Amino acid sequence: MIFDCHIHSTFSTDSKMQIEDAIKKAKEKGMGLIVTDHMDIKYPIEGSFIFDCEKYFIEYEKYRSEDFLIGIELGLRDDCIYENKELVKNFPFDYVIGSIHVVDGVDIFQPSFYENREKAESYLHYLNFMYKCIRECDFIDSLGHINYVTRYAKYEDTELYYNDFKEIIDEILKIIAQREKAVEINTRRLENKIVALNMLDILKRFKELGGKYVTIGSDAHNIDSIGANFDIAVELSNRANLNIVYFKNRQPNYI
Ligand SMILES: [Zn+2]
Ligand SMILES: [Zn+2]
Numbered sequence: 001m002i003f004d005c006h007i008h009s010t011f012s013t014d015s016k017m018q019i020e021d022a023i024k025k026a027k028e029k030g031m032g033l034i035v036t037d038h039m040d041i042k043y044p045i046e047g048s049f050i051f052d053c054e055k056y057f058i059e060y061e062k063y064r065s066e067d068f069l070i071g072i073e074l075g076l077r078d079d080c081i082y083e084n085k086e087l088v089k090n091f092p093f094d095y096v097i098g099s100i101h102v103v104d105g106v107d108i109f110q111p112s113f114y115e116n117r118e119k120a121e122s123y124l125h126y127l128n129f130m131y132k133c134i135r136e137c138d139f140i141d142s143l144g145h146i147n148y149v150t151r152y153a154k155y156e157d158t159e160l161y162y163n164d165f166k167e168i169i170d171e172i173l174k175i176i177a178q179r180e181k182a183v184e185i186n187t188r189r190l191e192n193k194i195v196a197l198n199m200l201d202i203l204k205r206f207k208e209l210g211g212k213y214v215t216i217g218s219d220a221h222n223i224d225s226i227g228a229n230f231d232i233a234v235e236l237s238n239r240a241n242l243n244i245v246y247f248k249n250r251q252p253n254y255i
Contacts (some may be wrong), residue, residue, distance in 0.1 A: 001067060002234070002255050003032035003246035004227050006097060006144065006184065006217020008073075011037035011051040015221040019060060023068055025223040032067035033226070034095050034246060035060060036217070040075030040102060041083045049075065049101075053091050069248055071095030073144060075102055076133035088139045095247035097184060097217070098140030100148060103129045114154040123149055123160065127168045134175050141247045142215045143176055145186035146202060147195070159194050162201040173206045182213035182245060182252065185236060187229035196232055203240035213245045213252050 007022055008015035019035060026033040037056065040049035053072075060070050072091075074084050076098045088096055103126055106113050114122050126149045134143065146169075147160045162169055176183060183206050189195045203214065216233040220226045237244050245252035 001030070001032050002216070002230060002244070003034055003067075003069075004218050004220070004230070005034045005071070005095060005142070005215040005246050006036050006073065006186065007033060007220040007226060008037055009035055011056055012221070013038060013048045017220070017222055019063060021223050022220070022226060023063060025226045026067070029227045031227050031230075032069070032246065034069040034071040036071040036073040036095065036097050038075070039072050039087065041080045041087075042077060043075070043102065044105060044107060053087065057091060069094035069246070071097065071247070073097040073099050074140065076100055076130075076137050076140070077102060078129070078132050078136065081136050084137065085139050094249055095142070096140045096250070097142050097144040097215075098134065098137055099144030100126065100130045100133060108149060109152050111154055119153065119155045119158075120164070122153065123165060124168065127165055127172070131168055131172050134172055138179060140181065141250060141252075142182035142184045142213075143172070144184050144217070145188070145219065146172070146183065147186070147199065150195070151189070159198055161198055162205060166205075169202060170205065170209065173202070173209050173211060177206060177210035177212070180212060182215045182247075183211065184215045184217055185233040187216065187218045187233050188225075190229040190232045196236060200236050200239060203236055203242060207240050207242055212243055214240075214242045215246060216244060
């Protein structure tokens with residue numbers, strides 16, 4: 001069974017999706033689900049994008065099954081490695097996504113991250129920061145939305161082209177491949193051919209560097225997005241000759 005490995009429920013600051021509705025929708029689509037609410041420790045706005053993990057497990061444990069698993073999307077930073085590591089150690093997550101949302105204290109959702117900077121400069125800053133975090137954070141299962149920066153950047157062409165940043169992208173992919181971890185195919189915007197082809201370039205390179213696994217996640221914040229564009233993601237994985245997995249009890253499982 002294919003799993004949507006990246007969704008946000010009411011424990012995420014930016015989602016109102018009820019878990020019961022998400023589970024129902026995934027069932028209708030014949031998919032498994034991993035809930036991965038947002039945890040960005042030290043987020044610039046106090047109290048935002050963090051939640052009480054004990055409460056999370058108390059509330060969601062009763063739904064846990066073969067096709068509903070409990071994960072987390074951790075915001076990686078170089079100044080809270082220990083805190084993130086402890087969190088992962090202290091709770092029985094099935095799956096941990098490592099994502100870059102905040103770079104050197106600035107949420108890259110903010111226009112200020114791009115102001116007075118050329119695209120190459122801000123994208124390199126983002127990717128260098130990602131490299132630094134991935135190198136230090138050996139406790140994640142999958143690298144979330146490597147192309148996240150393309151969502152909110154303020155340039156004429158915001159797409160992330162492998163060839164423009166191949167040195168640093170290679171370094172990131174090498175670490176993930178060596179650790180036998182996964183790269184996420186985030187299906188947001190994947191209906192756009194350019195987005196899909198750019199992701200394919202990255203996936204093919206990941207394979208060349210020894211990578212084995214991909215996870216697929218919609219990053220849904222509402223039920224309509226659950227499982228969106230999964231046919232495209234499956235096609236990309238096949239074209240890159242990578243294995244689609246989901247994580248259960250922190251171990252990769254083939255679909
Ligand atoms: Zn994210
Ligand atoms: Zn997310």
